[in-house]
Amino acid sequence: MTELKVDATLENLTRVLDFVEEKLEMCNCSMKTIMQIQIAVEEIYVNIASYAYKEKKGEAIVKIETDEEPPQVSLTFEDYGEPYNPLLKEDPDITLSAEERDIGGLGIYLVKKSMDKVEYEYRDGKNIFTIKKNLG
Template sequence: MRSELAAVPILGNAVAAWCERHLLALKENFQLNLVIEELVTNVIVHGWHGNSEGHIRLTLSCSTLGIELELSDDGPPFNPLRYPAPNLNTSLAELPVGGLGIHLVRSLTTRGSYRRQDGKNVLCLCKPFSVLSD
């Protein structure tokens, strides 16, 4: 997809359809969409500063570990896994702007890796999942 905020809801619909095809529970659909929306929005707003010239690629697959997510973009180098965790033992008014979305992504995924390859950021994450019961 192009790095445009208008494409985020379209991506969300595609992810929801993917979750339905793989019989994932609504909770997994919601959490996966939350993770993807946060990551993609960060790339668009902070990486490309709203410029729609960038490209983002998302690949999803299921494994025994959960949902495997690979997100790549051709924005400036940024490893969200190295972004410092916010101090949650402070008041909301004292929290700095930014960083809570990355914290949310980390809390909803179990493992991750980052690499810079061929001028692209490549982030791989795993999201545990539940399958719908009969």
């Protein structure tokens, strides 16, 4: 497992995305899979940077692990911010037009639809959000 610790700021988004992309390229992920994972990473990290610590400064930890059998990648995001489980938010009604839909929730919905497994837990004073994508 490899990890990156950064200040949870929007300015560090590129650093997080580069870190993830570098690791995914090392395990010969397809470009389509890399793009799907990068979109999920951006959504999750931006939520941490924007909301986890409110007005305070805090840290975000991104961990990435790959398995060969079955071939998959697992990314875990940790922060010590306000407890928040985005998976409890009701999925948006995508049959409605953008004007008719409530604001928010579409990003995490896309994460849930594009990843093979999405988990959240609050443990030891931290939010732990994990996404997994099968590579086979």
